[in-house]
Amino acid sequence: MKKYGIMVIGCGHIGSQHLENIYYRDNIQIVAVVDQDLDSAKLAARKYGALEYGTDYHKFLDDDRVDIVIVATYTSTHLPILKECVKKGKHVLCEKPIAATLEDGEEFVRVVKNASVKVLVAHILxxxxxxxxxxxxxxxxxxxxxxxxxxxxxxxxxxxxxxxxxxxxxxxxxxxxxxxxxxxxxxxxxxxxxxxxxxxxxxxxxxxxxxxxxxxxxxxxxxxxxxxxxxxxxxxxxxxxxxxxxxxxxxxxxxxxxxxxxxxxxxxxxxxxxxxxxxxxxxxxxxDMYGQVCTLIDMIENDTEGNPTIDSVFSAFKxxxxxxxxxxxxxxxxx
Ligand SMILES: NC(=O)c1ccc[n+]([C@@H]2O[C@H](COP(=O)([O-])OP(=O)(O)OC[C@H]3O[C@@H](n4cnc5c(N)ncnc54)[C@H](O)[C@@H]3O)[C@@H](O)[C@H]2O)c1
The missing domain is CATH 3.30.360.10 (Dihydrodipicolinate Reductase; domain 2)
Structure with a gap:
């Protein structure tokens, strides 16, 4: 079984809920936890056994141990972070909503459709x-x-x-x-x-x-x-x-x-x-954050569509x- 290296960006309310439900799973290794507030990142690293922590996610985008990035930051940061992850060949599980404006949401979908990596938007229901x-x-x-x-x-x-x-x-x-x-x-x-x-x-x-x-x-x-x-x-x-x-x-x-x-x-x-x-x-x-991340892993391993698909995500967003x-x-x- 492949073990997926994960970086979580944003260790607030929802970032912690992701970590809580996935950190102990056999096929998951929390490589890095990042928050602009150093204390939050440090606490999350201690609590969930992350190998690294910090305030700047950029350096971990070059880390080969990171396969998947979970984006759990404020909505207006989702698009810029997505673009950087995709450029660095990282798969992404991004919190909803995809953006704060319709224009950014349209760009988000374009980036996802042209990406060589897999992107799942976190519609947890x-x-x-x-x-x-x-x-x-x-x-x-x-x-x-x-x-x-x-x-x-x-x-x-x-x-x-x-x-x-x-x-x-x-x-x-x-x-x-x-x-x-x-x-x-x-x-x-x-x-x-x-x-x-x-x-x-x-x-x-x-x-x-x-x-x-x-x-x-x-x-x-x-x-x-x-x-x-x-x-x-x-x-x-x-x-x-x-x-x-x-x-x-x-x-x-x-x-x-x-x-x-x-x-x-x-x-x-x-x-x-x-x-x-x-x-x-x-x-x-x-x-069910683990079930959700397993959907992304299935997309990676079997080239399946997301649940929901990016078209359904965009329809709800628009x-x-x-x-x-x-x-x-x-x-x-x-x-
Ligand atoms: N799926 C769900 O059920 C659900 C529930 C709540 C929130 N959300 C979504 O998750 C996102 C975060 O919401 P929250 O409630 O966790 O907010 P929050 O304020 O509790 O957490 C956000 C964290 O991200 C950090 N952060 C922000 N920008 C950063 C950056 N550039 N680099 C590093 N860290 C950064 C902040 O310091 C903060 O700790 C929002 O988009 C929200 O809509 C989803």
């Missing part, structure tokens, strides 16, 4: 067993025709520093919305064709809206909304509900269950005809950019 199960249930007709979707993902942003750094690049609807736009297009095989919404700055000093609600219409007639807010005055909430002509599916993540938490995520299927509820306890890791624009300009945008 594609690797989540509960989302995979719900997608299959919807496709198999468990709730008839999917008519509407309610999705909420609010963060009680006590770590205000982290969220204000993220807000310098884009709104929550672009940052997190790419996940749920991708989920909708993946579950239905249809495309979002119309976006609109509202937003506000709960914190008046925020560089972008820190609260957004995006509404959307799909080509297959399904409509829905995605609510995303990052502010310390908001309660954390994670609600996902899929409603069809025959019933409803809802998802409660394991950590948010009020009881039987040890059983995993709670998927509930309501049958509108009989009025019966079916409870499915689903063993699932919310962010839709999220247009949703952000629609909200900022207070209008409906057709895609």
């Amino acid at each position: 594609r690797h989540n067993k509960s989302y995979i199960k719900i997608g299959e249930m919807i496709k198999n007709g468990a709730i008839g025709e999917l008519k509407t979707v309610r999705m909420v993902q609010n963060h009680h942003a006590l770590e205000s520093n982290r969220f204000s750094n993220l807000l310098k690049d884009c709104t929550p609807v672009l940052d997190c919305g790419v996940h749920y736009i991708d989920v909708m297009q993946w579950f239905t095989g249809s495309k979002i064709c119309e976006v609109s919404g509202v937003g506000t700055k709960i914190d008046p000093t925020s560089p972008h809206y820190d609260f957004t609600i995006m509404t959307f219409r799909m080509e297959n007639g399904c409509v829905g909304y995605y609510e995303a807010g990052w502010n310390k005055n908001i309660e954390s909430q994670n609600m996902k509900e899929f409603i069809g002509t025959k019933g409803r599916i809802s998802l409660v993540l394991q950590e948010l269950r009020s009881n039987d938490r040890e059983e995993g995520d709670l998927i509930t299927l309501y049958d509108g005809e009989s009025g019966e509820y079916r409870i499915i306890n689903n063993d699932s890791t919310y962010k 839709t999220a950019c247009l949703a952000q624009k629609a909200i900022e300009e207070n209008r409906i945008i057709k895609i």
Whole structure:
């Protein structure tokens, strides 16, 4: 079994989650961890057994022990780092969203399509067993025709520093919305064709809206909304509900269950005809970072397409950019 040498750039919130889930695996060696904050890099190196650490990733791009770079830095840095990695022949697992602007996102896709290395964008819900199960249930007709979707993902942003750094690049609807736009297009095989919404700055000093609600219409007639807010005055909430002509599916993540938490995520299927509820306890890791990196390894070894493909990534990204624009300009945008 080949052991893949990995460099992680960005040892913050999501960089640490990557490391936590991959550092002990048989086919992984953490070669280097990098953060512009030296203490963060040093701590991550000690915790996850990295061979090297530092504040500048450039020197490790020339290190033959590095096969894969995980990019877990701020969104606006993803494109420049991607370009350097590709130039140095390193495979890349890059955090979403691919960029902070539509233009940079278009360039990101061009770079990926012309690269001789493999690039996977981290749409982690594609690797989540509960989302995979719900997608299959919807496709198999468990709730008839999917008519509407309610999705909420609010963060009680006590770590205000982290969220204000993220807000310098884009709104929550672009940052997190790419996940749920991708989920909708993946579950239905249809495309979002119309976006609109509202937003506000709960914190008046925020560089972008820190609260957004995006509404959307799909080509297959399904409509829905995605609510995303990052502010310390908001309660954390994670609600996902899929409603069809025959019933409803809802998802409660394991950590948010009020009881039987040890059983995993709670998927509930309501049958509108009989009025019966079916409870499915689903063993699932919310962010299966190892499963995700194995998808990249499969792309490298077997020349497979990414999951999601770069075209699906771009479709979700472009839709999220247009949703952000629609909200900022207070209008409906057709895609
Ligand atoms: N897939 C997910 O579920 C998910 C969840 C959260 C964040 N993200 C994405 O991950 C990215 C990072 O978000 P976060 O929440 O981890 O932020 P964070 O602030 O916790 O971490 C980012 C880290 O990157 C470091 N950094 C920034 N630029 C750097 C550079 N040029 N060189 C070295 N280090 C650098 C910062 O010092 C910081 O420690 C964002 O694009 C965000 O949208 C994805």
